[in-house]
Amino acid sequence: MRPQGPASPICRDRARTEDFDDQPLGRTSMISCLRVSLVLGACAIAPLSACVPNSASVLESASAPVPQARPAEGPSPAAVAAIADKNVFTRDREIAAREVAKAADKGTISGSAAIDGLIEKHAAENDIPVELAYGVVRVESRYNPKARGRGVYGLSQIMPSTARSLGFSGSSNDLLDADTNLRYGMKYLKGAWEKAGHDVCRTAMKYKGGHRATRMTRSASSYCSKVKAHMAEIAKRKAAGQATSDISMRKDAAPATSTGS
Secondary structure: OOOOOOOOOHHHHHHHHHHHHHHOOOHHHHHHHHHHHHHHHHHHHOHHHOHHHHHHHHHHHHOOOOOOOOOOOOOOOHHHHHOOOOOOHHHHHHHHHHHHHHHHHOOOOOOHHHHHHHHHHHHHHHHOOOOHHHHHHHHHOOOOOOOOOOEOOOOOOHHHHHHOOOOOOOOOOHHOOOHHHHHHHHHHHHHHHHHHOOOOOOOOHHHHOOOOOOOOOOHHHHHHHHHHHHHHHHHHHHHHHHHHHHHHHHHHOOOOOOOOO
């Protein structure tokens, strides 16, 4: 073991200050002192000319802030699928898998490229997961823009009074227009999503039963299972599509090889 030399003046002064304040050395201070001590110790052995030109840069690096980590990106389709596939009734999962696979034959999710585009547009405008938007619309109307229920209309099966509370001023039949319907239906879904703290089942409960709903009834639980089943299948399909796209891009980017004699 090498004998320890005296602490550097910078560290001694800092230690005195810390002792006076009766506070332990912080991690940053300890690291800075250690770096400076190592440099000064090296200078005691090496010629002065070997240390002086780099002393300023060494001191700067000792006090440089630690780089901050980049913020994490949103969940991937695969991650969404894993989350949404939990606590789902087997029958709901089977139905969702069958329907999503059938729509995939047409290159769509809902069975209509136009409706796909509108759902994704309004989901993005309201900052809600696109899989959630698809799941709710499918459970509410089976992607039928002309669907009617007891006082509810269109793709999102929204009530005219609810739409009016969000700025709608047309007639009830105007909610049978897909774009108009999703404009207000997705606004209402956004409110449910935020009030539920981004929990899928609580969001489904508040969309189905109203934003003030707090009790997860059997009906709300069944509704949630259906929504989550479709979310999971849609996310799986998106993940598979992304993987296929990545493979195609790599093939296109690969250099061509000649096979000439």
